[in-house]
Amino acid sequence: MIVCLCKGVNDHSIRDAVARGCASVSDLRRELGVASQCAKCARCAREVLDDALTEMRAAELQAAPGMFCPQPA
Numbered sequence: 645m646i647v648c649l650c651k652g653v654n655d656h657s658i659r660d661a662v663a664r665g666c667a668s669v670s671d672l673r674r675e676l677g678v679a680s681q682c683a684k685c686a687r688c689a690r691e692v693l694d695d696a697l698t699e700m701r702a703a704e705l706q707a708a709p710g711m712f713c714p715q716p717a
């Protein structure tokens with residue numbers, strides 16, 4: 645899905661950027677140019693970013709559940 649028409653950025657590019665460490669729309673703007681011209685894509689970019697961050701954190705929790713939640717003694 646195309647997110648930013650001005651820069652030709654799709655949701656896959658945003659997910660890849662999140663995997664490389666982008667964690668805000670400002671990061672995406674700096675890395676991909678998202679929301680740097682007309683900025684009509686900012687809301688959609690934020691939604692894709694939030695989804696990607698949520699999925700990444702869920703995957704991290706599944707991979708190492710004991711690292712994030714204290715285990716009962």
Ligand code: FES
Nearest residue numbers: 648650681683685
């Ligand atoms: S659609 Fe993204 S800056 Fe215009």
